[in-house]
Each structure stands twice: as structure tokens, then as C-alpha cells.
Amino acid sequence: MLGQRLEIRQGQGLVVTPQLQQAIKLLQLSNLELEAFVEQELERNPLLARDEPEGEAEAAPEMSERDRGVDDPSPGEAAAALDAGEGDLYGDASPGERVSDRANDGEAQPGLSDWSGVGRGGGGLEGLEDDRPDRREATLWEHLQAQASSARLSPTDHAIALALIDQVDDGGYLRGELAEIADRLGCDLARVEAVLTVCHGFEPTGVMARSVPECLKLQLIERNRFDPAMAALVENLDLLARRDLAGLRRVCGVDADDLTDMIAELKALTPRPGAGFGGEPAQTLIPDVHVRPDPAGGWRVELNTDTLPRVLIDKRYHAVVADAARSETEKAFVADCAAQASWLVRSLDQRAKTILKVASEIVRQQDAFLAFGVEFLRPLNLKTVAEAIGMHESTVSRVTSNKYVATPRGVFELKFFFTAAIQSSDGGATHSAEAVRHRIKSMIEAEASDEDVLSDDRIVELLKEAGIDIARRTVAKYREALRIPSSVERKRYLKAS
Incomplete structure (x- = not known):
């Protein structure tokens, strides 16, 4: 029998407002993309003003903060505003926590900047530069970096390749000392030389030569x-x-x-293979975070303030235009600009804090690598970091994309520190896959004659004796990824030589 009845159900859900979407997108941007985006917002929103350094403020006293009437929210004030209002901006709310702003139920407010088109195709963020006119040609450094990314190198060898590429001059010559790079990265000189041999296969031919x-x-x-x-x-x-x-x-x-x-x-040959590349000179990656040894022990993790754009709300101008607004449309526009400016300021502050929080936990987890080198990379995944700092995995994933950290061992993308785990044969601590790959490579490099050649099965036995439980097919996969021939081919080569 059909009928009508009234039921009350309690459920949990996450309301993703336009402002929350904007904050999430901000978190994914690299420092260069963020700078470009903030420039757009400064042009678009009349209530936003750039926070000038003290030196520039002294040089132009007529534009001091008092004269402009700007609102300079300190990190503590912004945090207090978040705690009192919307809370964490970045999706750390698990399903079930309601995040709302002015009860707009996900609909864009009129007059607010449209952030939905940031990035490729209007939805992603990876291709922010694709929307800019007159894109320049790739520099020599970018050309070499792209080839290194597609060379099927292991994470460690890829980091070595990037360190080598950073030492290439405009003519295409490698000017850095291999021994210094090996010492800085904490790896064998032979491994750096092997990676350089791979890089010598890059285009243009002759690039990264030392003479x-x-x-x-x-x-x-x-x-x-x-x-x-x-x-x-x-x-x-x-x-x-x-x-x-x-x-x-x-x-x-x-x-x-x-x-x-x-x-x-x-x-007929080219003595300067890099001279054919125009555009801007090759530039070193600008790190988002600096890691330095702490005199008191451990590591000091600091944000690179040079990559953090600071914007302020011009309260004086806001008061002027608010008083001059007559129609409801004008009043709504001013109110929306003020709301958007306030949200952007808080989003930038929260973004910086989130990056610092994630980077600090990664450094804590990988302190052995920083102290002793690449063989001491620990197994690490997004979930481990997320649980340690009380954030969602998706937030950690966004933070580690296109973000770089400068360490005493070089500049690395934050994602470099995430590596798979291999179980210990004695039930002890797990081993980093990258560290195991490095160990396999070292074992094979120690082969001095055809009688010393190790088969994949023998490598498995030696690794198990060292407490690493690994399958033969995994050893073969790692060996092939390192571009190391099979034991039969190595034995034939050593016997012939």
C-alpha cells in the first residue's frame, strides 16, 4: 500500500564552498604560479595592496601603512581568525565535518573572483602558465631537466642528475666537481659518474661535457x-x-x-652545444623551505620568505569606496571584494603554515638521510605523515607537489622523500626501496671479474642475510630500472675485458 510519511535522518557530509575550493587550489600552486596568481588578484581586487619591505616603505614615506590604512594581519592574528571562524582551510576536515562560509551552500557569490579557471582546461592547476600569452621557449636547463625526468632514473639517480644539471653553464658545459656533488649528496663518486654517463646521452649531443x-x-x-x-x-x-x-x-x-x-x-662539430638555446638563462630551483643544522642538535626547518607573497587589505580605501557606494549593486560589489580580499590573506597565511608543518614532519622522518646520505632513506608514505600531523592525505599530497626543500645535501622536491617500504626478514624495521636499490647497485659495482658476478638469486640471498626480505623478481625489476645488464651479460663483458 502506497502512502506518505515524514522521516528524520541524521547524516554527515562535507560542504565544499567556493572559498574552500580556492584555498585548496592555492595550496597546490608552486611558488612561481602563486606569485603570478597573486599579481592577478592585486590587479583585479582594488581593496588588496602588496606588503612592501621595510626598505621600500622608508624610501616612500608618503605610502606608509598608516597613510594607506592597511590591515596587516600577523600570522597569529590570522590563525586566531581561523580558529574563531572557518578553521582549517585545507580539506583536513574528514567526511562528516561541515565547513561552510556565510551559508552559501556552494554557490559562487556575485562579484567574487572566479578561481575555477586556474590552470589547464579551467579545472587543474598544473598548467597555470598555459593561459599566459607569448609563452617563451624552454631554456637549456629546462630542456635537460625534462630529459632527466623521462630517463627512467631511480629517485636518487634523478636527484643526482638534477644536481649535475644545476652545474651546467650557458654553453652546455658541466662546471661542478663530481667529488663535491657526491660528498654533498652522501653517495659514491662512481654513482655520480654513472649518472653523468646517462646524461651524456641527452640532446644536444655533447652537452654536460667537462671540457x-x-x-x-x-x-x-x-x-x-x-x-x-x-x-x-x-x-x-x-x-x-x-x-x-x-x-x-x-x-x-x-x-x-x-x-x-x-x-x-x-x-663541423659544435664546441658550445648549449649556445643554441635562447630565452632566459638557466635558473636554479627556488626552494620553498630551508633545512639547516640546528646548533642545539637536530634540524631547523624554515620557510623561504622570499617565495611568500604578502598582501594586505587597504582599509582606508575600503572605507572611501564603501561610503561612496549608492546602489545595491555597488554595495554588493564592495562587500564581495572585501570578503574575497580577507579570504585571500588568510588563505596565504594558512598555506604557509601548512607547508611548514608538512615539511617539518618529513624532515623528522628522514633525518637519517640528511645526516648520513641516500642509503639511509626511510620508507615513507603520505598516510604516515598525514597521521603524524593530524591532516588528510590529500592535503599532504597537495603540499608536496611542486614544492622544494633546500638541504645540506641539495635541493629536492618534497615528493622525493616518499619511498616504498621493503619488509625486514627478521621482523625488524622496514627498509626504503630506494636504499635497497642503492645497495643492489653497490653490490654489482663491486664485481671485479667474471667469477665475482652475482646472479639475481645470489643477490636475494645476500640481502636476506642483511635482513632484507625481497623477492627475486623485485631484484630483477630494480636492476632493470637501474639499467644494469643480467648476470650472464655482465659475466660475458667482464670475461671479454
Whole structure:
């Protein structure tokens, strides 16, 4: 029998308001994207003003804070405002916690800036620069970084590659010392040299060479023209510079005609492979967080204030335009601008605090890596960090995207510190997958002759003796990811050499 009845049900849900969506999107932006976005908001919202450094304020006293009537919310004031009002801005509310703002039930308020189009296709944030006109060409550094990202390197080798790329000058030459890079990263010099060998396969050919002879050598090898005679010519460029042709014929073991052809081949090469790249000069990544040793012990984690845009609410101008507003439309516009400005200021403050909180926990978890090197990376995932600091996994994921930390061992993306765990064979602490890959690589690099070659099964046995429980197929997968041949191929190579 059909009928009508009235029921009351209690449920939990999360109301995602436009302001909460805006705050979440802010958290995902890199420091460069954030700066570009804030510039747009400063142009769009007449009630926003940039917080100028003290030096500039002294140089222009007529625009002091008192004259402008700006509202400078300190971090503590912003936090108090959050605690008294909306609370955490960033989705740390689990399903069941209601987050609302002025009871708008998710509908955009008229006059508020439309943030829905930030990023690619109007929905994402990764391609913020795609909406900007006149995009510049990639620099040499960006070109090399893109190739490093697609080279199927392990996380550690990728970090080494980025450290090497940072040392490349405008001509394409590597100017840094490999021993210094290895010492800073806490890894073997042989591993840095192996990664450099991979980088020597990048385009343009000859890039990241350490000298002109090495640059020319790489280009000749690609053309399959690096024979003993050409090798002797490349090693004696000083004779060529002095036009000592007789001396060159003697060291190369060729006649005059052959030497003429060889010199012509040499002149067809590019001594400055990076010179063909225009645009801006290569720039080092600007870290969002600095990690330094604390004199009292441990590590000091600090935000890079240079990457944090500070905006203020111009209260004096707000009062002027509010008094001048006559129609309901004008009053609504002023009110919406004030609400949006206030929310942006608080969102920026909360974003900075969230980044610092997540970075501090990552540093606490990976302090052994900072102290002793890459072999001491611990297994770490988003859930572990999220539970430790009382945030949602999605928040931690957003924080660690496109955010970089400067440490005594170099600059790393925060996501670098997340690595899978491998169980211990004795039931003890788990091992970082990256540390296990490093151990496998070290074991294979220690093979001095064909009799010392380790099969994958033998590597499994040695790792289990060291307390690492790992399957043979996992060893094979790691070995292939490191571009290490099978034991049969290694034995054949060592026997032949």
C-alpha cells in the first residue's frame, strides 16, 4: 500500500564552498604560479595592496601603512581568525565535518573572483602558465631537466642528475666537481659518474661535457667517427691551435690528406652545444623551505620568505569606496571584494603554515638521510605523515607537489622523500626501496671479474642475510630500472675485458 510519511535522518557530509575550493587550489600552486596568481588578484581586487619591505616603505614615506590604512594581519592574528571562524582551510576536515562560509551552500557569490579557471582546461592547476600569452621557449636547463625526468632514473639517480644539471653553464658545459656533488649528496663518486654517463646521452649531443675535448668526443662517438687517430687529434687540440700540422700527423699516425679531412670533420662539430638555446638563462630551483643544522642538535626547518607573497587589505580605501557606494549593486560589489580580499590573506597565511608543518614532519622522518646520505632513506608514505600531523592525505599530497626543500645535501622536491617500504626478514624495521636499490647497485659495482658476478638469486640471498626480505623478481625489476645488464651479460663483458 502506497502512502506518505515524514522521516528524520541524521547524516554527515562535507560542504565544499567556493572559498574552500580556492584555498585548496592555492595550496597546490608552486611558488612561481602563486606569485603570478597573486599579481592577478592585486590587479583585479582594488581593496588588496602588496606588503612592501621595510626598505621600500622608508624610501616612500608618503605610502606608509598608516597613510594607506592597511590591515596587516600577523600570522597569529590570522590563525586566531581561523580558529574563531572557518578553521582549517585545507580539506583536513574528514567526511562528516561541515565547513561552510556565510551559508552559501556552494554557490559562487556575485562579484567574487572566479578561481575555477586556474590552470589547464579551467579545472587543474598544473598548467597555470598555459593561459599566459607569448609563452617563451624552454631554456637549456629546462630542456635537460625534462630529459632527466623521462630517463627512467631511480629517485636518487634523478636527484643526482638534477644536481649535475644545476652545474651546467650557458654553453652546455658541466662546471661542478663530481667529488663535491657526491660528498654533498652522501653517495659514491662512481654513482655520480654513472649518472653523468646517462646524461651524456641527452640532446644536444655533447652537452654536460667537462671540457672541449670531451664535448667533441661525445659528438664523434655519436657519428661513429671516434677512432684512434681522431682520439689523438682531440687530445692534442693545443697542437691544432698552434697549427703544428707536422706534430699532429706524427701523433695521429696519418698522412697530410687524412689530417686535412679529420680537421674538417672537427670543424663541423659544435664546441658550445648549449649556445643554441635562447630565452632566459638557466635558473636554479627556488626552494620553498630551508633545512639547516640546528646548533642545539637536530634540524631547523624554515620557510623561504622570499617565495611568500604578502598582501594586505587597504582599509582606508575600503572605507572611501564603501561610503561612496549608492546602489545595491555597488554595495554588493564592495562587500564581495572585501570578503574575497580577507579570504585571500588568510588563505596565504594558512598555506604557509601548512607547508611548514608538512615539511617539518618529513624532515623528522628522514633525518637519517640528511645526516648520513641516500642509503639511509626511510620508507615513507603520505598516510604516515598525514597521521603524524593530524591532516588528510590529500592535503599532504597537495603540499608536496611542486614544492622544494633546500638541504645540506641539495635541493629536492618534497615528493622525493616518499619511498616504498621493503619488509625486514627478521621482523625488524622496514627498509626504503630506494636504499635497497642503492645497495643492489653497490653490490654489482663491486664485481671485479667474471667469477665475482652475482646472479639475481645470489643477490636475494645476500640481502636476506642483511635482513632484507625481497623477492627475486623485485631484484630483477630494480636492476632493470637501474639499467644494469643480467648476470650472464655482465659475466660475458667482464670475461671479454
